[in-house]
Amino acid sequence: MIKSLAACEETVIHEDEVLAASRTLIDGQTAGRLAQIFSALSDPTRLRIISALSDHELCVCDLSVVLGMSQSAVSHQLRLLRNLNLVKYRKEGRIVYYALDDEHIRELYERGLEHTAHQKKLEA
Amino acid sequence: MIKSLAACEETVIHEDEVLAASRTLIDGQTAGRLAQIFSALSDPTRLRIISALSDHELCVCDLSVVLGMSQSAVSHQLRLLRNLNLVKYRKEGRIVYYALDDEHIRELYERGLEHTAHQKKLEA
DNA sequence: ATAAAATATGAATACTTGTTCATATATTCA
DNA sequence: TGAATATATGAACAAGTATTCATATTTTAT
Numbered sequence: 255m256i257k258s259l260a261a262c263e264e265t266v267i268h269e270d271e272v273l274a275a276s277r278t279l280i281d282g283q284t285a286g287r288l289a290q291i292f293s294a295l296s297d298p299t300r301l302r303i304i305s306a307l308s309d310h311e312l313c314v315c316d317l318s319v320v321l322g323m324s325q326s327a328v329s330h331q332l333r334l335l336r337n338l339n340l341v342k343y344r345k346e347g348r349i350v351y352y353a354l355d356d357e358h359i360r361e362l363y364e365r366g367l368e369h370t371a372h373q374k375k376l377e378a
Numbered sequence: 379m380i381k382s383l384a385a386c387e388e389t390v391i392h393e394d395e396v397l398a399a400s401r402t403l404i405d406g407q408t409a410g411r412l413a414q415i416f417s418a419l420s421d422p423t424r425l426r427i428i429s430a431l432s433d434h435e436l437c438v439c440d441l442s443v444v445l446g447m448s449q450s451a452v453s454h455q456l457r458l459l460r461n462l463n464l465v466k467y468r469k470e471g472r473i474v475y476y477a478l479d480d481e482h483i484r485e486l487y488e489r490g491l492e493h494t495a496h497q498k499k500l501e502a
Numbered sequence: 503a504t505a506a507a508a509t510a511t512g513a514a515t516a517c518t519t520g521t522t523c524a525t526a527t528a529t530t531c532a
Numbered sequence: 533t534g535a536a537t538a539t540a541t542g543a544a545c546a547a548g549t550a551t552t553c554a555t556a557t558t559t560t561a562t
Contacts, residue, residue, distance in 0.1 A: 450541085
């Protein structure tokens with residue numbers, strides 16, 4: 255398995271593996287895009303918003319009541335989710351209804367939940 | 379669909395929907411746990427580490443060569459991934475080999491990739 | 503037109519985080 | 533034992549971020 259044993263600083267320890275990994279490594283742009291998506295899901299407030307919307311749409315006011323947070327805080331987070339296309343919205347008069355943008359989001363969210371359940375089981 | 383029309387500040391706009399959402403809303407602890415997992419995936423460097431390890435294990439030195447980053451930076455990120463059980467490691471002498479901890483991680487990572495592909499298609 | 507209500511947003515602040523630099527730890531080999 | 537090497541880690545700094553507060557925008561109703 256171990257091919258090259260030269261010093262790490264100058265050459266590389268496992269040349270073949272390094273080359274193989276380099277070939278399949280995602281590029282910086284893709285990594286950035288991906289990081290952005292996961293970043294959107296990396297905040298408790300945003301996850302609770304997604305949880306609240308996982309059933310059906312809610313207006314901003316409803317959301318702030320459900321989450322027990324200020325309208326402003328919710329609105330700021332919604333803007334972020336909106337900009338990343340995780341949620342969509344429709345206006346009805348002065349009320350704005352938010353909903354999950356598509357099934358991909360729910361998928362990611364639920365896979366994440368599965369993982370936490372998995373981890374919780376490991377701890378017990 | 380719209381049940382209650384009282385003012386948002388005092389009562390709630392859509393009382394039934396708010397109650398329904400409140401019942402299924404994930405609790406703060408779960409949201410925190412989940413946020414932690416997604417946080418681990420929310421950084422380009424860590425995603426590239428996961429990408430590099432998605433084929434098979436690599437030592438820290440290999441990783442820093444593949445990513446073109448300092449050993450210290452890689453090591454710090456590995457510690458984070460380790461603490462969250464996203465990667466496991468085995469020592470062989472003074473060399474430490476890292477690998478993805480289990481299939482859950484790969485699952486999340488690949489779902490994320492699918493989503494970026496999905497988004498890219500939308501933009502085009 | 504004017505007031506009221508729902509949502510959005512800019513600025514400020516406190517907090518978190520990724521990298522670097524220097525150094526510590528641990529393991530091998532002479 | 534002592535030097536060399538792979539990895540880990542603490543401190544510091546720069547950059548990013550979540551919330552609050554005040555205020556702007558938009559729409560409805562009088």
